[in-house]
Amino acid sequence: xxxxxxxxxxxxxxxxxxxxxxxxxxxxxxxxxxxxxxxxxxxxxxxxxxxxxxxxxxxxxxxxxxxxxxxxxxxxxxxxxxxxxxxxxxxxxxxxxxxxxxxxxxxxxxxxxxxxxxxxxxxxxxxxxxxxxxxxxxxxxxxxxxxxxxxxxxxxxxxxxxxxxxxxxxxxxxxxxxxxxxxxxxxxxxxxxxxxxxxxxxxxxxxxxxxxxxxxxxxxxxxxxxxxxxxxxxxxxxxxxxxxxxxxxxxxxxxxxxxxxxxxxxxxxxxxxxxxxxxxxxxxxxxxxxxxxxxxxxxxxxxxxxxx
Amino acid sequence: xxxxxxxxxxxxxxxxxxxxxxxxxxxxxxxxxxxxxxxxxxxxxxxxxxxxxxxxxxxxxxxxxxxxxxxxxxxxxxxxxxxxxxxxxxxxxxxxxxxxxxxxxxxxxxxxxxxxxxxxxxxxxxxxxxxxxxxxxxxxxxxxxxxxxxxxxxxxxxxxxxxxxxxxxxxxxxxxxxxxxxxxxxxxxxxxxxxxxxxxxxxxxxxxxxxxxxxxxxxxxxxxxxxxxxxxxxxxxxxxxxxxxxxxxxxxxxxxxxxxxxxxxxxxxxxxxxxxxxxxxxxxxxxxxxxxxxxxxxxxxxxxxxxxxxxxxxxxxxxxxxxxxxxxxxxxxxxxxxxxxxxxxxxxxxxxxxxxxxxxxxxxxxxxxxxxxxxxxxxxxxxxxxxxxxxxxxxxxxxxxxxxxxxxxxxxxxxxxxxxxxxxxxx
Numbered sequence: 001x002x003x004x005x006x007x008x009x010x011x012x013x014x015x016x017x018x019x020x021x022x023x024x025x026x027x028x029x030x031x032x033x034x035x036x037x038x039x040x041x042x043x044x045x046x047x048x049x050x051x052x053x054x055x056x057x058x059x060x061x062x063x064x065x066x067x068x069x070x071x072x073x074x075x076x077x078x079x080x081x082x083x084x085x086x087x088x089x090x091x092x093x094x095x096x097x098x099x100x101x102x103x104x105x106x107x108x109x110x111x112x113x114x115x116x117x118x119x120x121x122x123x124x125x126x127x128x129x130x131x132x133x134x135x136x137x138x139x140x141x142x143x144x145x146x147x148x149x150x151x152x153x154x155x156x157x158x159x160x161x162x163x164x165x166x167x168x169x170x171x172x173x174x175x176x177x178x179x180x181x182x183x184x185x186x187x188x189x190x191x192x193x194x195x196x197x198x199x200x201x202x203x204x205x206x207x208x209x210x211x212x213x214x215x216x217x218x219x220x221x222x223x224x225x226x227x228x229x230x231x232x233x234x235x236x237x238x239x240x241x242x243x244x245x246x247x248x249x250x251x252x253x254x255x256x257x258x259x260x261x262x263x264x265x266x267x268x269x270x271x272x273x274x275x276x277x278x279x280x281x282x283x284x285x286x287x288x289x290x291x292x293x294x295x296x297x298x299x300x301x302x303x304x305x306x307x308x
Numbered sequence: 309x310x311x312x313x314x315x316x317x318x319x320x321x322x323x324x325x326x327x328x329x330x331x332x333x334x335x336x337x338x339x340x341x342x343x344x345x346x347x348x349x350x351x352x353x354x355x356x357x358x359x360x361x362x363x364x365x366x367x368x369x370x371x372x373x374x375x376x377x378x379x380x381x382x383x384x385x386x387x388x389x390x391x392x393x394x395x396x397x398x399x400x401x402x403x404x405x406x407x408x409x410x411x412x413x414x415x416x417x418x419x420x421x422x423x424x425x426x427x428x429x430x431x432x433x434x435x436x437x438x439x440x441x442x443x444x445x446x447x448x449x450x451x452x453x454x455x456x457x458x459x460x461x462x463x464x465x466x467x468x469x470x471x472x473x474x475x476x477x478x479x480x481x482x483x484x485x486x487x488x489x490x491x492x493x494x495x496x497x498x499x500x501x502x503x504x505x506x507x508x509x510x511x512x513x514x515x516x517x518x519x520x521x522x523x524x525x526x527x528x529x530x531x532x533x534x535x536x537x538x539x540x541x542x543x544x545x546x547x548x549x550x551x552x553x554x555x556x557x558x559x560x561x562x563x564x565x566x567x568x569x570x571x572x573x574x575x576x577x578x579x580x581x582x583x584x585x586x587x588x589x590x591x592x593x594x595x596x597x598x599x600x601x602x603x604x605x606x607x608x609x610x611x612x613x614x615x616x617x618x619x620x621x622x623x624x625x626x627x628x629x630x631x632x633x634x635x636x637x638x639x640x641x642x643x644x645x646x647x648x649x650x651x652x653x654x655x656x657x658x659x660x661x662x663x664x665x666x667x668x669x670x671x672x673x674x675x676x677x678x679x680x681x682x683x684x685x686x687x688x689x690x691x692x693x694x695x696x697x698x699x700x701x702x703x704x705x706x707x708x709x710x711x712x713x714x715x716x717x718x719x720x721x722x723x724x725x726x727x728x729x730x731x732x733x734x735x
Contacts, residue, residue, distance in 0.1 A: 001444045008453075011710060015717065146725035147718075 019142050026141040026150055029157045031164035033127035036072055036171055040085070043070065044092035049299065052082040052213075053102040055173070056229035060283040061100070063170035065292035066299070068095070071171035073102075076117035078110065079209035084130045086216055098299055099217050100225045101210075103251045103263075105239055108206040109197035119144050176278035177285055188234025188280035195281075196240050207250060214258050223302060224261040226251055230272040230291065235280035262302060266294070311347060311382050312418060318343055319392040320413045323399045323406035337400040341393065348389050351382055356585030384424040386582060390549055391417050395431040397553055404431055412438050419520070421511035425504070425730060427525040427545035434520070442519035451698065452516030454713075458697045459509030461716050463730070465723045466683050467502030469676050470495040477671065478646055481656050486665035489656050496646045497639045498680060501530060503731045504543070509695055523548075528691045530638070531616050533630035535599040536609035538638060546582070550575045568604050573597045583645075588653060592644040599637050615691050 049069035051061050057073035072085055082101065086093075112121055122144035124130040141150065156162040166175050217224045228248070248265065255263035266272075271294070276287030283291055322340040326333045358374035365372060395416070398404045407413040416435050422428075477484055477492030484492070508525035515522045523545045532538035539547050551560075558571045573594070580593020603609040616631065617623040623631065640657075647653035690696030701712045 001446075004444070004446050004449050007450075011713070014714075147722045149725075 022150060022154070023140055023142045025154055025158070027126065029153060029164050031123070031127065032074065032167045032171075032173075033123040035165050035167065036074070037128045039070065039171065040072065040089055040092075044089040045094045047093070048095050049098040049100060050093075050096055051100045051171075052085065053077060053100075054104070054107070055282060056102050056104055057100070058167075058171075058173040059176045059278065060229055060288050060291050061295060062168065062172040062285075062288045062292045064168070064172070065289060066296050069170070071167070071173075073171075074120075075173075076112050076115050076120060078112045079107070079206055079213065080111055081124055081130065083209055083213050083216070084124070085128070086213065088128070088130060090216075093220060093222065096220070096222050098223050098225055098302075099213070100227070100295060100299075101213065102229050103210070103226050103247065104195075104229050105192075105244055105247060105267075106195035106197065108203050108210075108247050108250060109200065109243065110202050111206070114202065172288065174285070176282050178275065178278070181277070181284060182279040184232045184274055184277055184280050185234045188232055188236075189238045191279065191281045192235050192238030197243055203246070203250075207254075210254060214254065214261050218258065218260050221260070224258070225295070225298060225302065226255060226261060226263040227295070227298075228265045228267045229281070230266045230269045230276075230283070230287070232272075232274065232277045232280040236267060262298075264298060266291070269294075311351075311385065312388060315344060315347065315388060315392055316414050316417045319396050319417070320407065320410055322396060323413075324408070326396075326399050327406045333400065337396060340396045344389050344393055344396075348385060351385055353581075353585045387426050387428055388417050388423065390428045390546075391431075394428070394549065394553060398431055404435075407431070407435060409439075419515070421514040422522060425507050425511070426543075427508060427511065427523045428549050429523060429545070430549075433523060437520050445519060448516050448519065452513040454697060455509050455513030455516065455695050457513075457713060457716055457720075458695050459506045459511075459513060460720050462502040462506030462509065462683075464506075464720050465502075465679060467499045467506055469673075469679065469723055470499035470502065473671060473673055473676065474499050474646070478648075478656070481652070481659065484659075484670055485667050486660045486662045487667050488669040488671055490660050490665065491669045491671065493639050493643050493646075493656070493660070495676075497530070497635070497642050498683075500642065500645070500731055501526075502683075507730050512695075524694060527694075528615065528687060530635055531631055531688070531691055532634050533612045533616055533627060534603055534608075534634055535596065535637060536603045537612040538634055539596070539600065540613075546579065550579055554578060565605060569601065572600060572604050576600070587650050588644050588647055591650055591653070592641050595641045595644060599641070618692060 047068060047070045049063075049066050051057050051063065051069065051071040051073055053073040054077050055073075055075040058071065058075060058077075061071055061073075063069040063071050073082075086099070112118060122139045122141070125139040126141065145153075153164060157164070167173050214224050228251070251263050255261050272283070272287055272290060276283055276290055278284040278287075319340055322336040325336040329336070355376045358376055362372045362374045395404075395407075395413075399406050407416070412435065415438050416429070416431060419429075419434070419438075474492050474496040477489060478496065481489055481492075505526035512522050512524070525543060525545050527541040527544065529538050529541035532541055555571055555575045558574060559567050560571065561568050576593040576597035577590065578593075580589040580591070580596075583589040583592075600609065603611075616627050643656055644650065644653045647656060686700070687696045690698060690700055693699050697712075697716075701709045704712070
């Protein structure tokens with residue numbers, strides 16, 4: 001037995017050393033999660049408008065057009081992580097007046113952990129120090145990504161000097177540009193199919209999470225602006241009507257039940273044209289500017305409404 | 309969990325009762341059989357029968373909305389039920405004595421490496437090993453780790469990589485040409501082999517670390533020269549279970565050709581049904597029964613007992629043709645096993661049978677082809693051993709041997725990440 005254990009340790013030592021070295025090296029690569037967490041650590045008490053949500057906001061709202069705002073959304077970020085971010089900085093939101101949160105076609109029907117992007121949940125644990133799930137092994141860079149992905153990241157940073165950070169100083173995703181746009185007619189049906197739920201099992205949970213976010217805000221007299229993101233017609237026409245109606249009716253009910261919460265449906269907003277989109281459900285920099293200004297106008301309208 | 313505990317308690321106590329009260333042996337035996345099969349029937353087959361019945365009577369214009377169970381199939385139920393059944397039958401047939409130590413018996417039923425997907429053990433084989441004092445054996449433990457490593461390679465590198473493509477092709481079969489779907493069926497054949505035999509290797513290797521030898525489940529089935537040989541080499545613990553507890557009690561090969569044909573059809577039908585409550589599995593079972601029929605009728609089913617080209621490096625041309633033909637038949641049957649429904653299987657087959665079979669496949673995974681070639685060569689090289697790398701590199705000096713293991717581990721890590729459930733967990 002002793003010989004077995006000795007040889008086993010001897011065999012495993014290089015693997016463990018290599019694994020730990022890789023883990024440490026990867027964690028040192030600057031990335032969006034770490035950047036956003038650092039920003040909130042230092043500036044949460046200066047923010048008056050906070051954007052949360054998924055890639056529709058990450059690429060769709062540029063905070064430079066909205067005074068004292070920050071975009072804390074990210075790709076596939078679901079309500080559980082939005083709430084966790086709010087709670088993490090609960091003592092720092094001294095100037096926060098508005099939370100802007102998208103409720104899209106898929107928002108009430110899934111969580112990050114259900115999606116193909118579930119691997120991203122480790123980033124909240126490692127970089128945000130947010131623990132919504134306790135999966136020690138998968139909450140590591142080495143086990144959370146495929147080896148070739150990790151090797152590519154290491155090569156890009158340590159050899160070519162390219163960091164993983166792609167967002168602006170205020171948290172806006174800059175990769176979806178008009179220059180690199182995708183075919184809108186082709187991406188619409190694909191995205192709609194991907195966003196169409198196979199089950200309703202998360203619906204109640206997401207409603208509960210959304211209500212928790214609103215309760216959290218109301219307790220601090222923070223207004224919540226809910227909206228459905230604009231999308232291209234090829235996406236909208238392929239949405240399942242029952243899922244869309246279920247979502248819209250649930251948000252309207254929530255909006256009506258809370259005095260400080262307002263809802264705007266921008267899904268079919270005619271001011272967004274084909275050249276505003278990167279793909280059928282994501283805006284490019286032109287669309288992002290348009291949406292950011294629209295949100296600013298809506299926030300102003302709310303402000304005036306409250307003053308009246 | 310409740311079912312597992314109940315089933316364990318039931319079989320343990322009925323075993324004791326059969327011995328203590330010989331005049332009530334039959335009663336306790338049938339009680340155990342009925343309850344065990346009852347649980348299996350309710351949890352695994354009830355919905356299938358209810359829905360099939362409703363569908364059948366709808367043909368006569370009657371509409372029924374059957375009440376169906378909304379429960380997930382208890383993990384491992386098919387496996388631990390068969391463990392328990394073999395134990396009770398062996399006591400009834402007075403082949404073994406009833407176990408008196410409940411802990412030992414519970415371990416026999418629920419030994420963790422085999423609980424969810426086998427191999428299906430026998431009390432005669434596993435219980436004596438559990439009861440015997442075990443001393444740590446360095447050679448066996450190292451051998452166990454080597455088999456686990458090979459099992460992980462089969463699962464993660466072979467099965468999961470094949471699964472990524474096979475799943476896409478089967479799930480969107482209408483979008484692909486005949487040649488692409490044929491490729492999908494071949495990849496599924498490697499997927500299910502890598503998946504299930506990989507699991508079995510991990511289970512056997514893990515058990516060996518504890519000083520326990522489990523029954524061998526796979527013996528290079530894709531190198532079989534006929535279907536009878538294939539079934540002696542594929543899921544061996546299930547095939548032998550059906551042989552010992554169903555085929556032989558039905559009369560086995562005694563009683564003439566018709567009796568053999570009937571019994572063979574019964575065990576393949578039951579075997580198909582064991583895999584799941586779906587017509588696809590039943591057709592798969594019947595298809596295999598048809599394949600094996602010529603060798604049953606002409607009494608050639610035991611003509612290939614040893615491994616192919618056991619004393620040679622390469623097979624003869626005739627052997628190679630026989631292997632390829634057997635593999636082709638198996639791949640054809642796997643289409644039914646994998647398809648969502650029998651209709652879906654026929655659509656895939658008709659597409660494969662169309663002119664598009666002669667087009668260049670729409671998917672050509674070159675990296676995967678290279679991996680599969682390497683895998684087949686390693687399996688061929690190790691075909692005389694219980695698993696392919698058991699003796700591979702054993703005579704090399706340690707740095708080279710460890711280098712081989714590191715290379716396998718690195719390959720596993722390289723391909724890890726596409727999480728795929730073990731196929732046999734659903735059974």
